[in-house]
Amino acid sequence: MTAVxxxxxxxAAGCYLLKLAGLTVPQRVLASPRVRRFAELVPVALLAALxxxxxxxxxxxxxxxPARLGGMAAxxxxxxLRAPFLLVIVAAAGTAAGLHAAGVS
Amino acid sequence: MPAQSGPATSEPGAPGLPGHAESEPAGPAAASDQAxxxxxxxxxxxAVGVSGLAFGAAAVSSGLSTWQACALSLLAFTGASQFAxxxxxxxxGSLLAGAAGAVLLGSRNTLYGLRLSETxxxxxxxxxLAALGVIDETTALTLAQPDQAxxxxxxxxxxxxxxxxxxxxxxxxxxxxxxxxxxxxxxxxVVGPAAFLALIWPRLRAGSTERAVAIxxxxxxxxxxxxxxxxxxxxxxxxxxxxxxxxxxxSRPRQARS
Numbered sequence: 001m002t003a004v005x006x007x008x009x010x011x012a013a014g015c016y017l018l019k020l021a022g023l024t025v026p027q028r029v030l031a032s033p034r035v036r037r038f039a040e041l042v043p044v045a046l047l048a049a050l051x052x053x054x055x056x057x058x059x060x061x062x063x064x065x066p067a068r069l070g071g072m073a074a075x076x077x078x079x080x081l082r083a084p085f086l087l088v089i090v091a092a093a094g095t096a097a098g099l100h101a102a103g104v105s
Numbered sequence: 106m107p108a109q110s111g112p113a114t115s116e117p118g119a120p121g122l123p124g125h126a127e128s129e130p131a132g133p134a135a136a137s138d139q140a141x142x143x144x145x146x147x148x149x150x151x152a153v154g155v156s157g158l159a160f161g162a163a164a165v166s167s168g169l170s171t172w173q174a175c176a177l178s179l180l181a182f183t184g185a186s187q188f189a190x191x192x193x194x195x196x197x198g199s200l201l202a203g204a205a206g207a208v209l210l211g212s213r214n215t216l217y218g219l220r221l222s223e224t225x226x227x228x229x230x231x232x233x234l235a236a237l238g239v240i241d242e243t244t245a246l247t248l249a250q251p252d253q254a255x256x257x258x259x260x261x262x263x264x265x266x267x268x269x270x271x272x273x274x275x276x277x278x279x280x281x282x283x284x285x286x287x288x289x290x291x292x293x294x295v296v297g298p299a300a301f302l303a304l305i306w307p308r309l310r311a312g313s314t315e316r317a318v319a320i321x322x323x324x325x326x327x328x329x330x331x332x333x334x335x336x337x338x339x340x341x342x343x344x345x346x347x348x349x350x351x352x353x354x355x356s357r358p359r360q361a362r363s
Contacts, residue, residue, distance in 0.1 A: 019215065
């Protein structure tokens with residue numbers, strides 16, 4: 001149990017220090033247009049990757065779950081219709097839950 | 106302070122974007138715009154916070170104690186890393202490898218912090234506090250705002266709400282492990298990805314580079330999922346951002362002459 005606690009606290013400390021490191025980087029590092037552009041594009045790349053991975057994979061394998069894909073398709077439709085943020089989330093979750101209940105997945 | 110290239114400022118059809126949040130509200134429309142980052146932040150915090158139920162339940166069924174699950178949510182506060190550690194413990198893997206993998210997964214928060222530090226402008230005691238809140242959801246919501254003031258509001262609203270819901274639902278999930286219904290039944294498994302897509306959407310509309318970077322990032326992550334440990338593919342997607350930044354036109358005069 002003690003070993004697990006050490007792993008838990010080491011993970012917490014490491015994750016926190018990594019967060020703090022990003023905020024502590026001096027602003028002059030961002031003076032270069034390329035570094036600034038990189039910092040701007042990183043969230044776009046990583047969040048798109050995260051959305052794709054959470055939609056279409058499960059663990060280390062590709063998992064095309066129809067309910068999840070349907071939910072994401074509903075989100076895209078809502079976004080194209082310029083729905084507000086909350087409605088996009090509700091449309092996605094509602095569609096996925098409906099498909100799940102209908103036994104699609 | 107350099108001008109912020111807000112995600113939605115170049116979007117001609119964007120409804121009711123305030124020019125500067127510091128300017129006085131001109132009427133009800135402006136007031137609702139002021140409240141928008143807070144409202145969206147709270148909505149995101151509530152919607153994503155519920156996933157803490159899944160983490161609490163998964164952690165306890167992996168062999169962590171209720172307090173260990175809560176300690177992770179309170180102190181690490183970054184879902185993917187928490188799930189990764191629980192997963193390795195469940196699989197009986199090495200604790201050292203589990204912790205290292207979880208911390209590696211958290212390294213994307215460093216990249217987020219790099220981008221957020223300019224918007225947040227945190228000094229003194231606020232910086233270590235704000236650091237705890239630098240995660241996927243807060244970054245996405247902050248950067249989806251039209252200016253820095255709205256971004257700061259969005260950050261703190263999302264952070265406070267999500268911190269509260271994530272920790273309470275972790276505790277509830279840990280205590281009720283096994284009794285919690287499947288998150289899929291409520292469509293909760295698409296809340297995260299749908300929120301991320303919705304939050305980067307204004308940036309995707311704003312530029313073709315952003316669209317290319319997003320597609321390339323998703324492709325890199327999906328393409329490497331089967332061959333790399335979980336979590337690493339998402340970090341590799343930063344290569345797409347690097348390529349996009351290197352393709353920045355006209356920022357290096359030397360290149361223009363060659």
